[in-house]
Amino acid sequence: MATLKDVAERAEVTVTTVSRVINNRGYISEQTRKKVYDVMKELNYQPNELARSLSMQRTNTIGIIVPHIVHPYFAKLISNLENAAANKGYKILLCNSKAKNEKELEYIQMCKSNRVSGIVLCSRNVDIEEMKNLDIPVITIERNLEAGTVGIQCDNYQGGCLATEHLISLGCKNLLHLSGIKNENMPADARAEGFIAVCEKHGVRHREVMATSTIYNTLDYHEHIRKAIEEDPGVDGIFASSDLIAAQTIQICAEMNISIPGQIRLVGFDDVDIARLTTPTITTIRQPVREMAEWAIEFIQRSLDHEAVPEQFKLPVTLVKRNST
Amino acid sequence: MATLKDVAERAEVTVTTVSRVINNRGYISEQTRKKVYDVMKELNYQPNELARSLSMQRTNTIGIIVPHIVHPYFAKLISNLENAAANKGYKILLCNSKAKNEKELEYIQMCKSNRVSGIVLCSRNVDIEEMKNLDIPVITIERNLEAGTVGIQCDNYQGGCLATEHLISLGCKNLLHLSGIKNENMPADARAEGFIAVCEKHGVRHREVMATSTIYNTLDYHEHIRKAIEEDPGVDGIFASSDLIAAQTIQICAEMNISIPGQIRLVGFDDVDIARLTTPTITTIRQPVREMAEWAIEFIQRSLDHEAVPEQFKLPVTLVKRNST
DNA sequence: GAAAATATGTCAAGCGGTTGACATGAAGCA
DNA sequence: TGCTTCATGTCAACCGCTTGACATATTTTC
Numbered sequence: 001m002a003t004l005k006d007v008a009e010r011a012e013v014t015v016t017t018v019s020r021v022i023n024n025r026g027y028i029s030e031q032t033r034k035k036v037y038d039v040m041k042e043l044n045y046q047p048n049e050l051a052r053s054l055s056m057q058r059t060n061t062i063g064i065i066v067p068h069i070v071h072p073y074f075a076k077l078i079s080n081l082e083n084a085a086a087n088k089g090y091k092i093l094l095c096n097s098k099a100k101n102e103k104e105l106e107y108i109q110m111c112k113s114n115r116v117s118g119i120v121l122c123s124r125n126v127d128i129e130e131m132k133n134l135d136i137p138v139i140t141i142e143r144n145l146e147a148g149t150v151g152i153q154c155d156n157y158q159g160g161c162l163a164t165e166h167l168i169s170l171g172c173k174n175l176l177h178l179s180g181i182k183n184e185n186m187p188a189d190a191r192a193e194g195f196i197a198v199c200e201k202h203g204v205r206h207r208e209v210m211a212t213s214t215i216y217n218t219l220d221y222h223e224h225i226r227k228a229i230e231e232d233p234g235v236d237g238i239f240a241s242s243d244l245i246a247a248q249t250i251q252i253c254a255e256m257n258i259s260i261p262g263q264i265r266l267v268g269f270d271d272v273d274i275a276r277l278t279t280p281t282i283t284t285i286r287q288p289v290r291e292m293a294e295w296a297i298e299f300i301q302r303s304l305d306h307e308a309v310p311e312q313f314k315l316p317v318t319l320v321k322r323n324s325t
Numbered sequence: 326m327a328t329l330k331d332v333a334e335r336a337e338v339t340v341t342t343v344s345r346v347i348n349n350r351g352y353i354s355e356q357t358r359k360k361v362y363d364v365m366k367e368l369n370y371q372p373n374e375l376a377r378s379l380s381m382q383r384t385n386t387i388g389i390i391v392p393h394i395v396h397p398y399f400a401k402l403i404s405n406l407e408n409a410a411a412n413k414g415y416k417i418l419l420c421n422s423k424a425k426n427e428k429e430l431e432y433i434q435m436c437k438s439n440r441v442s443g444i445v446l447c448s449r450n451v452d453i454e455e456m457k458n459l460d461i462p463v464i465t466i467e468r469n470l471e472a473g474t475v476g477i478q479c480d481n482y483q484g485g486c487l488a489t490e491h492l493i494s495l496g497c498k499n500l501l502h503l504s505g506i507k508n509e510n511m512p513a514d515a516r517a518e519g520f521i522a523v524c525e526k527h528g529v530r531h532r533e534v535m536a537t538s539t540i541y542n543t544l545d546y547h548e549h550i551r552k553a554i555e556e557d558p559g560v561d562g563i564f565a566s567s568d569l570i571a572a573q574t575i576q577i578c579a580e581m582n583i584s585i586p587g588q589i590r591l592v593g594f595d596d597v598d599i600a601r602l603t604t605p606t607i608t609t610i611r612q613p614v615r616e617m618a619e620w621a622i623e624f625i626q627r628s629l630d631h632e633a634v635p636e637q638f639k640l641p642v643t644l645v646k647r648n649s650t
Numbered sequence: 651g652a653a654a655a656t657a658t659g660t661c662a663a664g665c666g667g668t669t670g671a672c673a674t675g676a677a678g679c680a
Numbered sequence: 681t682g683c684t685t686c687a688t689g690t691c692a693a694c695c696g697c698t699t700g701a702c703a704t705a706t707t708t709t710c
Contacts, residue, residue: 651710652709652710653708653709653710654707654708654709654710655706655707655708655709656705656706656707656708657704657705657706657707658703658704658705658706659702659703659704659705660701660702660703660704661700661701661702661703662699662700662701663698663699663700664697664698664699665696665697665698666695667694667695668693668694668695669692669693669694670691670692670693671690671691671692672689672690672691673688673689673690673691674687674688674689674690675686675687675688675689676685676686676687676688677684677685677686677687678683678684678685678686679682679683679684679685680681680682680683680684
């Protein structure tokens, strides 16, 4: 592959001049600039980013660590992050931790070795200690991480409230919340808090059923949901803590011959594509994923520029009414 | 951040020795090895992969270029590629071309600049010319690319046949094939060929309706599907060329009060997660995505080792019976 | 007791680019 | 004419790591 030197020789200038052309520094005549560009095209030259990064002591790479890729929420998040990153000239190093501690650590080390500009962490079991001597900006999304990192999340509590208020306003008297795994690191827990607060406020009968991490890892909630419904057949409103769970709830109800929204009204969370692909479509709480992704990249940039960034950044959610309620 | 030199000084050895420890070359006593490792831990040292790659003239990075990330098929593919890559010590540079020509080119250049070990191309509009002077192994998945690159695909023709045979064996007499966009670069076109061949063989009435690229880009086939069904209300079997289309077909049928599988039997393609999340679940043609991903990584490795790799590699598909037929 | 294997060290070039310091012309203009 | 501004060149250090060549010392092994 052609190098800077090759280009310089062929264009009959020095490497300094070529470098100046590429990086737009110093004085360069239009003539020389054109000549250099011509030779670059002729030799099919592509600057070696590795050498460049090494020399400049910075890469334009952002590491993304997620616990799942096929999970529609993370797929959407990754897509938006990639987009926001590309718009600012960053590229993406994608890591799938499979929600495993050791893989998370391994990937964080890997990101460090590759001198990424920043890390977007959407998976989190790692001890905070590990993050301390990292010297790399870390932004978490929908995870709590106290140690001086920046956390972006949607207003989960508000989401829980919105969903529950909606169900109650439709006349539901016996609510069930299918929550995810309990984990102090997950702000999603606040969805349940909102649910409970609103139910108590209105004096509505309610119950919460949590998933196990085994279920979370396989993403198959079917039996779990069936059991939860069978335990209390009088349920007339369900708030699922993700659209994925909501979609599976629809299936279980169909099997049990329970009509949605006839007998049970259902609200999901996230507003990912499947919410529009099920029958009926799912009324859900919309996370502003695009904005969350854009802020994540923005905050990484600000950190690199030594600008101040908030420790916690919470974005509002909205209710999207569809056919399941 | 600590460098090799820092470690060497602190461990009272030379950089050569430390490098030998890290790369497991030459003779090293257990004592020295331990000492070096201790210091590395103490200084929280992480070798600079950039410098390493530059020096060794090779990275362990693989570029993946896809036209969509949220599309469940690509999400599944990315997930499997990441997994296969990680198992062999590669990391992933993720690129979303949005099915746009210029972005594809841009990303290919970017991969080149970053000296990736190989590119997995799942998006393809690029002129073949661009690929010729690339010096990087390129593996395509479900795309045709004649110019000396390796193409992995599933047996789309066989898939079309299997789906159609299945529908006919269930007694369908009036078949509709909802195909994707027509594109000479897409082997998925063979699905329609298989469909037609089997219909003709059995003398079954059949019709194919193609999508436009506008639809493909938004991934919203609803109106397209509705029109296709309204044009011929007598349809009793539909072969959708993706599970995404099949899922939307279920919705349209529900709206039109057509029961599945009662009045229309439906077969999808891909076997992605949504096929198990709809009501009814979707009978589909399963692509062996995991194997395809593993072979892709394997072929990149073989190319790097100058081993021979096949030009075309086709894997068999299977029918997965669920509730839509 | 000599040869071979083991364990380190020294030195320095090379990977491909960036960048600062400094020099040298030429054109522009007061 | 003298002073800027512009355009380029030369030289070389530096980023952090790899690696070959060669030297030296200590252990093993036959």
